[in-house]
Amino acid sequence: MPSDIKIAASELEQQVEGCDLEAKLAAGRDGRGEVPKNVYETYSAMANTDGGVILLGVREHESGRLEAVGIPDLPRVQKALWDGLNNRQQVSENILSSESVKVLDVEGNRILQVRVPRASRHQKPVHVGSNPLEGSYRRNHEGDYRCSAEDVRRMLAERVEDERDGRILVGYSLADLDAQTIAKYRQNFRAAKPDHPWNSEPDAEFLRLIGGYRRNRESGEEGVTEAGLLMFGKLAEIHEHFPHFMLDFQERAEAKTQARWIDRVTLDGTWSGNLFDFYQLAMPRLVRDLKVPFELRGDTRVDDTPVHEALREALVNTLIHADYSGRISVLVVKRPDLFGFRNPGAMRMAVDVAVQGGVSDCRNRRLQTMFRHVGLGEQAGSGLSKVYASWRLQHWRAPELADRTTPYEQTVFTLRTVSLLPETTVSGLQALLGEQFRTASEIQKLAMVTVALERKVTHARLRSMSEAHPRDITVALAALVQRGILETGGAHKRTYYYFPGQPPPDDPALGFEAAGRGETPPPPAASGMGAPAAADPSFQHGDPSFQHSDPSFQHSDPSFQHSEELMRLAAPFRAKRRMSGAEMEAGLLQLCDGRFLTVAELARLTGRSADTLRNHHLTRMVSEGKLRLQHPDQPTHPVQAYTKA
Known part of the structure; x- marks a missing residue:
C-alpha cells in the first residue's frame, strides 16, 4: 500500500488549485x-462534466x-468507497484507477483525496443507481x-453513435436539396480535383459517394443523410428535421461584448440557409x-497567410x-480585437487533449469528409494545433x-x-501601479495584463499562455491578491481574479448572455441602449482594452452604482459562497423589492454567474x-429586468 503523502495545512489549497x-x-x-x-452524486457530476477532486x-x-x-x-472509509464504486447498483461505472485515490497526511490529520477524471463519451452518462x-x-x-x-438522452446518443450525421432521413429526397448549392460544391470539387473520376457522375451518385445520400x-x-441535408438542404426542409437550426455571422x-453589428449573415430567407453556402x-x-503581412514566395505575393488558414x-x-x-x-463573431466561434454541443474530449492534437473524434464525420473533399479542414486531430501555431507566429494572445454545459451544451x-x-x-499598468508592476515577476505581469485586456484571469488561462509550473502560478496569483492588486471571485476551479471593484461581466468574449438564449445584439438602427458606464480615467491610455464600456454595466437603475442600500442587501451573498435555495430566493427578493434589476446587475451584486x-x-x-x-x-x-411581484 502506498505511503501517506505528508503536506502542510497551508499546502492543501495548492493541491487542488x-x-x-x-x-x-x-x-x-x-x-x-x-x-x-451524496458522494456518488458528486462523483457522477464530476465525471459527466470536467472531472474534479473530492x-x-x-x-x-x-x-x-x-x-x-x-x-x-480511514481504511474502513477507503474500502467502503471502492466497494460502492464497484457496485453496479450504486454507480453505473467505476472510472477511477488505484492512482486516483490517495491518503494525505495534513499535519497529522489523515484525509482521502479522490481525483475524478472526466469520463469519455463512451462512459457517459455516469449515473447513480x-x-x-x-x-x-x-x-x-x-x-x-x-x-x-x-x-x-444526448449523452446516450453520443455514447453509441460515433458519427451523428449519417442517419438516413425517411421521406427526404434529392428534391429537398438546393440544386444551386450542389452545383457550387461540385465546381469547387472539380477545381480541387480536376482529374477525379467522380466529376463525371450524376448528382445522385456523386452525393452517395461523398456521404450525402446512403x-x-x-x-x-435509402435516402438523403443528415449530413446531406445540412450541407446542401433547403432551409424549410432543414428546419423540419432540426427545429433549432440557426446560423449567424456578425461583424x-x-x-x-454586445456592440451593434455592421454586417450580418443569418437565416433571413435571402439565401439557401445550408452549411456550404x-x-x-x-x-x-x-x-x-x-x-x-502577406508572404513572398520568390517574387510572387501570397495573400493566403497562416492567419487566413487558421480562420478557415x-x-x-x-x-x-x-x-x-x-x-x-x-x-461567428468578427470584432476589431477578436474572432469568436460558438457551436451547440459540448466537446467530445477534454479541452487539453483537443488542443494538444493528434486525436480526432469528430461529431459529424460525413460533413468533415465533404469539406475535406474541397480542400477545407485539416487531417484528423491536427486542426486546432495549427490554429494555435498560427496565433503564436503573430505573437498574439x-x-x-x-466547453460549457449551461444553459445549454456549447463550445466556445x-x-x-x-x-x-x-x-x-x-x-498603462506602469502608470497606475508604479513600482508594484515593475518589480512583479513575469507571470504576475502576464496575469495583470490579462486582467486589463480580458477583464479577468484564471489559473487555467495563465497555464495556456505560460510554461510556468502550476504551483508557481498559484503562488504568483496569491501574492497579487495579498498585495491588494487583484481580488478573487468563484472558488477552486472556478476561481477568477480581477482588479478591485471591477468584477468581470458574465461572458466578456462574445456576448452570450443574450445570444446564449437565441438572441443577438440589435442592428445599427434598432438600438435603444443607453450610454455605457464611464471607464476608470486612470486606465485611459489610448488602449481600447482599458475602456471598460461593456453593456453589461448599463444599469436600468441610474442610482445602481451609488446605492449603499443595494450593497448592504447584497453583503450576505458576498460573505457566503454557498447558500441554500431558500436563502438565495429571500436575498433576491430583497434586492428586487421596489426596483428593477437586470441579470447582469444581480450577478455583479451577488457574485454568482448570470447563467x-x-x-x-x-x-x-x-x-x-x-x-x-x-x-x-x-x-x-436583451435588457430584461426583474422586480418583486
Whole structure:
C-alpha cells in the first residue's frame, strides 16, 4: 500500500488549485468515518462534466478555506468507497484507477483525496443507481444538479453513435436539396480535383459517394443523410428535421461584448440557409480587411497567410463539430480585437487533449469528409494545433477554448488579435501601479495584463499562455491578491481574479448572455441602449482594452452604482459562497423589492454567474409569481429586468 503523502495545512489549497473541488467531512454517526451518501452524486457530476477532486475528512468554511479534520478509521472509509464504486447498483461505472485515490497526511490529520477524471463519451452518462434518467448529475457553480432528460438522452446518443450525421432521413429526397448549392460544391470539387473520376457522375451518385445520400444494405432503406441535408438542404426542409437550426455571422465595429453589428449573415430567407453556402458567405467576410503581412514566395505575393488558414480551420471546425439537435445557434463573431466561434454541443474530449492534437473524434464525420473533399479542414486531430501555431507566429494572445454545459451544451473558441504584452497596456499598468508592476515577476505581469485586456484571469488561462509550473502560478496569483492588486471571485476551479471593484461581466468574449438564449445584439438602427458606464480615467491610455464600456454595466437603475442600500442587501451573498435555495430566493427578493434589476446587475451584486441566477432561480421565481418582468411581452429581451411581484 502506498505511503501517506505528508503536506502542510497551508499546502492543501495548492493541491487542488485549478480543480473543481468538493470537500466533505465524512465523519459518520460514530465520528470514526463514513462515506457520505451524496458522494456518488458528486462523483457522477464530476465525471459527466470536467472531472474534479473530492476531499474526504475536510471541512470547507463559508469563506472557502479548507480545514483538514481527518478520518479516524480511514481504511474502513477507503474500502467502503471502492466497494460502492464497484457496485453496479450504486454507480453505473467505476472510472477511477488505484492512482486516483490517495491518503494525505495534513499535519497529522489523515484525509482521502479522490481525483475524478472526466469520463469519455463512451462512459457517459455516469449515473447513480440503475436509471440514467434519474441518477445522472453534472456540476455548475452551485454544486451538483440532476441532468434533464434531454441532456441524458444526448449523452446516450453520443455514447453509441460515433458519427451523428449519417442517419438516413425517411421521406427526404434529392428534391429537398438546393440544386444551386450542389452545383457550387461540385465546381469547387472539380477545381480541387480536376482529374477525379467522380466529376463525371450524376448528382445522385456523386452525393452517395461523398456521404450525402446512403443506402442501408440490410433494410434496403435509402435516402438523403443528415449530413446531406445540412450541407446542401433547403432551409424549410432543414428546419423540419432540426427545429433549432440557426446560423449567424456578425461583424461588429467595436470591441464590446454586445456592440451593434455592421454586417450580418443569418437565416433571413435571402439565401439557401445550408452549411456550404453559409461557409461561402461567412469566410470572405471573416478575412476581409485582415491586417496581417502577406508572404513572398520568390517574387510572387501570397495573400493566403497562416492567419487566413487558421480562420478557415476555425470556421470549418465550428460547423463539423456542432450538435445540430442543440438549442443554441452556430455563432461567428468578427470584432476589431477578436474572432469568436460558438457551436451547440459540448466537446467530445477534454479541452487539453483537443488542443494538444493528434486525436480526432469528430461529431459529424460525413460533413468533415465533404469539406475535406474541397480542400477545407485539416487531417484528423491536427486542426486546432495549427490554429494555435498560427496565433503564436503573430505573437498574439493564446486562443481560448471553453466547453460549457449551461444553459445549454456549447463550445466556445475565442481568437484574440491582441499582443501577449501590448505596449500601451503595459504602459498603462506602469502608470497606475508604479513600482508594484515593475518589480512583479513575469507571470504576475502576464496575469495583470490579462486582467486589463480580458477583464479577468484564471489559473487555467495563465497555464495556456505560460510554461510556468502550476504551483508557481498559484503562488504568483496569491501574492497579487495579498498585495491588494487583484481580488478573487468563484472558488477552486472556478476561481477568477480581477482588479478591485471591477468584477468581470458574465461572458466578456462574445456576448452570450443574450445570444446564449437565441438572441443577438440589435442592428445599427434598432438600438435603444443607453450610454455605457464611464471607464476608470486612470486606465485611459489610448488602449481600447482599458475602456471598460461593456453593456453589461448599463444599469436600468441610474442610482445602481451609488446605492449603499443595494450593497448592504447584497453583503450576505458576498460573505457566503454557498447558500441554500431558500436563502438565495429571500436575498433576491430583497434586492428586487421596489426596483428593477437586470441579470447582469444581480450577478455583479451577488457574485454568482448570470447563467446560474437565470437557470436556477429567476426563471422559476417568475413562473411562481414571486418576481415579475420589466418586459413581460418579450421574455428574452436583451435588457430584461426583474422586480418583486
